[in-house]
Amino acid sequence: MPFLYHSKTILSIYRYFYTVNKALLIIIFSFLIFSCKKEEVTTVRFSIKSTGLTTNGRSYTIDDSRTKIFFSNFKLFTSNGSEILVKDVFLYKTSKNNFFTFNMPDGEITGFKFSYGLDRAVNNTVPMSYSSSSPLSVEEGMYWDMIKYRFSVIEANIDNSPGKNQPPNSPFSMHLGSDTLYTVINSSVIPFNGSTVNIELDMDKLFVLDSDPFQIINFSNHSEPSEIDRAVAIKNSFVNGINIRLWAPD
Amino acid sequence: MGTRLNRKFFISICMLIMMSSLFFNACKKDADPSETAPNTTPYSAPSIENFRPMPLDAINPMTLEGIALGKKLFFDPILSRDSTISCASCHKQENSFSDPRPRSRGVDDMVGPRHSMALVNLAWQKDRFFWDGRVNSLREQAGKPIEDVLEMHLPIAEAELRLQRHPEYVDMFWKAFGTKTITKDLLTKAIEQFEKTLLSYNSKFDKYTRGELSLSESELRGLDIFKTEKGDCFHCHSSTAPEVFISPDRTFANNGLDTVFSVLEFVDFGLGKFTSNTSDYGRFKIPTLRNLAFTAPYMHDARFATLEDVIDFYNDGPKGSPTLEPIMREKANKRLETLGHWGLDLSSEQKTDLKAFLLTLSDSSFVQ
Numbered sequence: 347m348p349f350l351y352h353s354k355t356i357l358s359i360y361r362y363f364y365t366v367n368k369a370l371l372i373i374i375f376s377f378l379i380f381s382c383k384k385e386e387v388t389t390v391r392f393s394i395k396s397t398g399l400t401t402n403g404r405s406y407t408i409d410d411s412r413t414k415i416f417f418s419n420f421k422l423f424t425s426n427g428s429e430i431l432v433k434d435v436f437l438y439k440t441s442k443n444n445f446f447t448f449n450m451p452d453g454e455i456t457g458f459k460f461s462y463g464l465d466r467a468v469n470n471t472v473p474m475s476y477s478s479s480s481p482l483s484v485e486e487g488m489y490w491d492m493i494k495y496r497f498s499v500i501e502a503n504i505d506n507s508p509g510k511n512q513p514p515n516s517p518f519s520m521h522l523g524s525d526t527l528y529t530v531i532n533s534s535v536i537p538f539n540g541s542t543v544n545i546e547l548d549m550d551k552l553f554v555l556d557s558d559p560f561q562i563i564n565f566s567n568h569s570e571p572s573e574i575d576r577a578v579a580i581k582n583s584f585v586n587g588i589n590i591r592l593w594a595p596d
Numbered sequence: 597m598g599t600r601l602n603r604k605f606f607i608s609i610c611m612l613i614m615m616s617s618l619f620f621n622a623c624k625k626d627a628d629p630s631e632t633a634p635n636t637t638p639y640s641a642p643s644i645e646n647f648r649p650m651p652l653d654a655i656n657p658m659t660l661e662g663i664a665l666g667k668k669l670f671f672d673p674i675l676s677r678d679s680t681i682s683c684a685s686c687h688k689q690e691n692s693f694s695d696p697r698p699r700s701r702g703v704d705d706m707v708g709p710r711h712s713m714a715l716v717n718l719a720w721q722k723d724r725f726f727w728d729g730r731v732n733s734l735r736e737q738a739g740k741p742i743e744d745v746l747e748m749h750l751p752i753a754e755a756e757l758r759l760q761r762h763p764e765y766v767d768m769f770w771k772a773f774g775t776k777t778i779t780k781d782l783l784t785k786a787i788e789q790f791e792k793t794l795l796s797y798n799s800k801f802d803k804y805t806r807g808e809l810s811l812s813e814s815e816l817r818g819l820d821i822f823k824t825e826k827g828d829c830f831h832c833h834s835s836t837a838p839e840v841f842i843s844p845d846r847t848f849a850n851n852g853l854d855t856v857f858s859v860l861e862f863v864d865f866g867l868g869k870f871t872s873n874t875s876d877y878g879r880f881k882i883p884t885l886r887n888l889a890f891t892a893p894y895m896h897d898a899r900f901a902t903l904e905d906v907i908d909f910y911n912d913g914p915k916g917s918p919t920l921e922p923i924m925r926e927k928a929n930k931r932l933e934t935l936g937h938w939g940l941d942l943s944s945e946q947k948t949d950l951k952a953f954l955l956t957l958s959d960s961s962f963v964q
Binding site for chain 2: 412491
């Protein structure tokens with residue numbers, strides 16, 4: 347009898363714990379599953395396009411690992427006329443930092459725009475005032491005393507031969523900056539919740555000044571006062587060549 | 597039946613415990629990296645107005661005890677084979693912890709291959725250390741001269757043994773690291789901690805940046821030459837990183853000291869010797885510009901005795917080689933198109949101005 351009594355007690359304790367356990371396990375699993383569930387976000391993704399040839403038929407290569415381009419002031423317009431900033435500054439780096447996400451605000455979105463470069467207010471700050479994790483920090487190395495923040499850092503090689511038939515082996519750097527080059531880009535596509543905005547950068551457009559005979563000053567540009575007109579021409583070509591598309595999940 | 601039930605019960609409890617610990621561990625914070633050994637006093641880096649905060653090193657948190665130990669080791673010839681030289685023999689404070697001799701001399705008067713680098717604001721220096729970048733951290737750097745046959749030439753095991761026999765060191769290691777077992781790892785960490793306290797931030801330029809004084813007309817003109825493409829200095833020596841005056845995006849460069857047609861012709865392969873990458877041949881660590889007034893002679897091989905020599909070299913234009921810093925080649929080519937030569941074309945007055953500015957980066961309080 348005592349044995350039977352004890353067995354029943356153990357059985358009832360087991361059943362009690364079994365039930366409690368099951369409930370606890372369900373709660374814990376639900377918590378884990380729901381806590382891991384991604385919120386629906388909207389993505390802005392950058393990609394590059396390049397034929398490796400200028401419009402003048404000269405071959406070039408770009409060191410993707412060193413390419414950096416500032417975009418900023420990603421804003422949405424709402425039907426009531428207000429602007430909502432979804433990203434202040436984004437430093438595009440070909441393979442390391444080529445997208446960001448944001449949560450779509452409530453309400454009807456009627457427009458989307460962003461800018462090439464940094465606006466005057468940000469461009470007139472100094473990297474020392476930002477933490478090392480900021481794209482504007484000293485560590486990113488985008489600031490020059492001469493022109494303030496460089497908006498684009500492109501390191502490349504080009505074929506400088508008269509016949510345009512040699513491998514690209516003449517190095518040049520295209521470092522565009524200064525307040526003059528800041529440009530607002532109005533998008534014809536409007537993102538929505540869960541969509542991806544693809545912004546394609548056509549690198550061929552950077553070489554709009556290529557002509558014969560070869561001159562390094564048409565490629566190498568650091569936005570010095572003597573070079574700013576050429577810098578503006580290059581920037582205009584590049585910005586006008588930006589292709590924005592929308593991708594939406596099925 | 598009872599055994600089966602008990603087993604199920606046991607398994608259920610185990611699962612519950614595992615899930616709970618998974619849940620709680622997922623939320624657990626990582627250990628605080630600033631934790632130091634027991635009974636140590638954390639080092640508090642001074643807040644310097646025109647500097648970024650000193651980067652913290654979670655692997656080697658700085659303590660007053662560690663720094664004191666590192667300082668003693670730095671100045672103690674015990675770490676050389678014949679106990680004749682210390683780190684300080686080739687890194688003299690009066691020379692901003694550099695060496696006025698073109699080549700430093702080790703035990704048995706052995707002559708090293710390069711000029712001794714200045715030690716200043718090292719906490720902000722990143723990537724590789726030594727002129728040829730053969731190590732990745734300051735503590736790794738600190739251990740190399742001890743064993744180098746051209747420097748202190750003492751096997752590290754012997755160094756550990758010597759220190760272990762020394763009661764004062766045993767006590768200092770205990771106080772700094774909570775152990776009486778002296779190892780290479782700990783001794784290099786101590787030296788690293790001390791070296792990171794070699795802070796220089798009271799140059800004339802620092803005071804100018806902080807608004808405490810003005811620069812002269814000549815110095816201001818020199819600053820303009822420095823930070824624009826008149827002098828083109830800023831590509832490698834950016835004032836945006838004022839702690840070191842080394843550009844954040846450029847750590848090594850071949851600055852065009854020699855004309856060679858093949859990389860194998862370089863007398864010193866520099867970084868290339870350690871990376872085995874031909875594009876690194878002839879490239880060397882870009883040095884700090886701080887305290888230039890005290891760190892002559894200049895360049896990795898000490899070929900320039902004076903700052904005037906250095907400025908003349910850059911004004912004449914770089915010499916061509918396969919690994920010449922691309923931006924120097926590019927700028928030289930641009931000048932060839934516009935000026936007809938590779939040189940900077942600075943006038944004598946501009947050279948004087950540039951030198952005047954460069955000297956504002958020297959901090960006499962640091963070398964006293």
